[in-house]
Amino acid sequence: MTDPDLAAQAVAILRENDRGSYTVPTKGLYPFQWNWDSCLTALGQRHVDEARAWTEIETLFAHQWPDGMVPHIVFHERDDGYFPGPDVWATGRPVPTSGITQPPVAGFAVKRLWEGAADRAAAEDRARALVPKVAAWHRWFFACRDPGAEGLVAVLHPWEAGRDNAVDWDAPFEGVPTEGIAPYTRRDTQHADPAHRPTKAQYDRYLWLVERFRGLGWDNARLHDASPFKVVDPGFNAILIRSAADLAALAAALGMDAIAAENRGHAARGLAALEGLWSDAHGQYLCRDRATGGLIDSASSGGILPAFAPIPPARAAALAARVEALGGRARYLVPSQDPADPRFDPRRYWRGPVWLVVNYMIADGLMRAGQGAAAARITADSLDLIRASGFAEYYDPLDGAPLGGGRFTWTAAMVLEFLAGDAA
Numbered sequence: 507m508t509d510p511d512l513a514a515q516a517v518a519i520l521r522e523n524d525r526g527s528y529t530v531p532t533k534g535l536y537p538f539q540w541n542w543d544s545c546l547t548a549l550g551q552r553h554v555d556e557a558r559a560w561t562e563i564e565t566l567f568a569h570q571w572p573d574g575m576v577p578h579i580v581f582h583e584r585d586d587g588y589f590p591g592p593d594v595w596a597t598g599r600p601v602p603t604s605g606i607t608q609p610p611v612a613g614f615a616v617k618r619l620w621e622g623a624a625d626r627a628a629a630e631d632r633a634r635a636l637v638p639k640v641a642a643w644h645r646w647f648f649a650c651r652d653p654g655a656e657g658l659v660a661v662l663h664p665w666e667a668g669r670d671n672a673v674d675w676d677a678p679f680e681g682v683p684t685e686g687i688a689p690y691t692r693r694d695t696q697h698a699d700p701a702h703r704p705t706k707a708q709y710d711r712y713l714w715l716v717e718r719f720r721g722l723g724w725d726n727a728r729l730h731d732a733s734p735f736k737v738v739d740p741g742f743n744a745i746l747i748r749s750a751a752d753l754a755a756l757a758a759a760l761g762m763d764a765i766a767a768e769n770r771g772h773a774a775r776g777l778a779a780l781e782g783l784w785s786d787a788h789g790q791y792l793c794r795d796r797a798t799g800g801l802i803d804s805a806s807s808g809g810i811l812p813a814f815a816p817i818p819p820a821r822a823a824a825l826a827a828r829v830e831a832l833g834g835r836a837r838y839l840v841p842s843q844d845p846a847d848p849r850f851d852p853r854r855y856w857r858g859p860v861w862l863v864v865n866y867m868i869a870d871g872l873m874r875a876g877q878g879a880a881a882a883r884i885t886a887d888s889l890d891l892i893r894a895s896g897f898a899e900y901y902d903p904l905d906g907a908p909l910g911g912g913r914f915t916w917t918a919a920m921v922l923e924f925l926a927g928d929a930a
Contacts, residue, residue, distance in 0.1 A: 509925055512892060516918035516925075517554050519897055520547070523915045524558075527565045528582060532899065532911035535697040537585040541566060541578045541608035542668055543916050545615040546863055550919025552619055553926060559619055560632045563612060567639045569603055573726055574646030576612070577603035578665060589693040590716060597724050605716070605724040606663050609742050610647065611867075612640050613749030613769070617756045630760065637757050641765045644750055644772055650726045657775035658743045658783075660736040660796050662729055663715050667739050667808070669856040670712075671704035672842065673849045674737070674793045674804045681734040681797060684710040687717055698899075702853050702909045711735075737802070740783045740791035741811030745867070747776040748815045773816070780812060784821065789828045805844040806856075807864050813871035822875035829868070829880045839887045840865055841903035852902045853909055859900040862888050862920040869924075885924050892921055 523530050528539040529547050536543075544566045551559035569580045581592045581602040592602030616636050623629030651659035661667045664675045687710060694703050704712075715735060722728050730736060754769035783791040785801065790809040793802040813825045835845040843850045843858045851857040865888045873881040891901050897917045899910030 512889070512921055513925055515897065516550065516921045519913050519915060519918035520550055520554065522913065525582070527561055528580070529562060529915050531916065532914050534587060535694060535899075535911040537583075537588055539566065539580040539582060541576055542611050542863075545611045546866075546916045547919045548615055549618060550916075550922040552622060553922045556619075556623060556625060557628070560629075563615060563619075563636060564632070566612075567636060569599070569601055570639055570643065571599070571603075571726075573650075574642035575607050575650075575726060576610075576643050578606050578608040579604040587693055587697075589690060590713065594690075594713075594716065594720075596720055605719055606666050607643075608666055609668050609745040610640075610643055610749050611745050612636075612643065613751075613753035613756075614745070616640060617752040620756055633756060634760055634762075637753065637760065637762055637765060640749070640753055641757070641769065644746065644753065644769060646726070647746060648772065651730060653730055657779035658738050659746060660730065660738050661742055662719075662733040662736055663712065664708075664735075665712065667737075667742050669739075669741070669806070669808055669842065671708050671854065672804070672806050672808060672856040673847065674739070674802055674806050674808060675708075675735075676804070676849070677802055678735050678737050678795045678797065679708070679711050682711040683714055683734075687713045698910050702855060704855055734797065736796040738783065738794040738796055739808055740780060740793065741806075741808035741814075741864075743776055743780060744812035744815040744817075744871075747773050747780070748871075750776070751816060777815065777817065780815070780817065783809075783812075785809075789824050789831075804849075805847060807840050807842045807861075807868070810840060810868055811864065811871075813875065813877075814867040815871065817871075817875070819875060822872065822877055825868075826872055826875075826877035826880035829872070829884065833883060836860075836903040838891055838901060838903045838906055839884050840868055845903070852904050853907070855900070855910070858903060859909055860887075860891065860903045861900045862891070862917050866920045866923060888920070888924055892917075897921070 531543050544562050548559040548562040570576050595604050597605045620629050620633045647659045664670050750769040750772040754766045757766035785792045788805045791812050810825050833839050838860050842856045865884050869881040869884040894906045895908040898908030899914045
């Protein structure tokens with residue numbers, strides 16, 4: 507399949523999943539607007555319709571909470587095909603939303619849209635309107651998810667990390683009860699193979715946390731200390747650090763000096779604190795369980811994602827070497843868990859499969875850090891997966907089998923980015 511053919515298919519998927527002012531990840535399985543999906547989708551949309559790309563992010567931020575949080579789902583329309591729906595979240599928002607957030611990639615996405623804009627005047631106007639909103643979200647993270655002011659934030663639910671059932675959460679999940687949750691019927695397993703999805707035991711804990719936070723009235727000032735699950739995820743924090751650094755650069759270019767200084771501070775403190783998550787034994791970063799204070803022994807792609815942030819050159823080189831080592835154990839990079847780990851499962855969601863959005867961010871960071879060979883291998887593997895298996899949600903890293911949902915929006919968006927050479 508030629509690159510123009512790939513691009514044409516990607517554009518068709520973006521249009522197919524477009525709902526006018528927001529995009530759904532795929533039909534059936536995910537019928538609403540997801541936070542980081544939308545921000546990354548906008549990167550693909552900019553190659554087709556620049557104005558539409560800005561609208562995607564603007565629609566998301568139109569539903570920002572008064573305290574600055576941007577929820578991980580916006581329920582624009584009723585659809586009983588997804589669980590848990592707005593009645594379970596019960597957040598009381600004018601347009602229903604979930605009560606948790608997702609990786610804050612918006613600062614990076616807005617800067618990239620602004621940098622590549624053909625319509626400079628429109629881009630400046632739209633960026634000026636979004637920058638204070640993104641800054642408020644960043645401020646919220648450090649107020650509500652970093653109470654000890656260490657420079658890194660915790661996720662309070664695996665869905666916030668975006669890596670729902672990663673091996674990283676197994677140990678912290680032991681402290682999350684399963685008793686007393688309301689009966690429920692999952693919908694995801696009606697749209698995708700149950701063997702490729704999180705287990706019931708994991709879902710029970712997901713729902714226990716939702717019910718716990720709902721019982722506290724979604725008061726973000728209370729949730730951190732009340733949650734038995736609070737994990738400092740290096741990948742999540744790297745995305746926040748990169749977005750803060752990018753927002754600072756954009757704000758400075760727009761003459762918004764106070765926001766620029768604030769976000770330079772966020773990025774600098776985060777980078778310094780990230781060093782505490784480095785593991786010489788694994789050659790990558792690890793999650794830390796804030797409930798116990800210890801690092802979690804799980805070498806996942808979340809610990810390679812810090813390549814996306816402006817980490818020290820020596821760390822970037824070590825992560826490139828880590829990617830090379832993984833390439834010797836998997837046909838396709840980057841597996842979400844090291845295949846040498848006995849907990850690796852090549853087809854179950856975030857316990858082994860390859861995700862193009864993670865590949866994109868890792869490749870982008872490695873290329874910026876001068877690790878071009880590793881970035882090129884990731885890019886090549888990503889496009890090879892599309893040619894072999896189509897635009898799936900995720901892929902088996904051993905044989906490339908397509909997994910999860912099909913005709914997936916952010917997969918299509920990342921293909922357009924890879925083809926444009928913009929993962930750099």
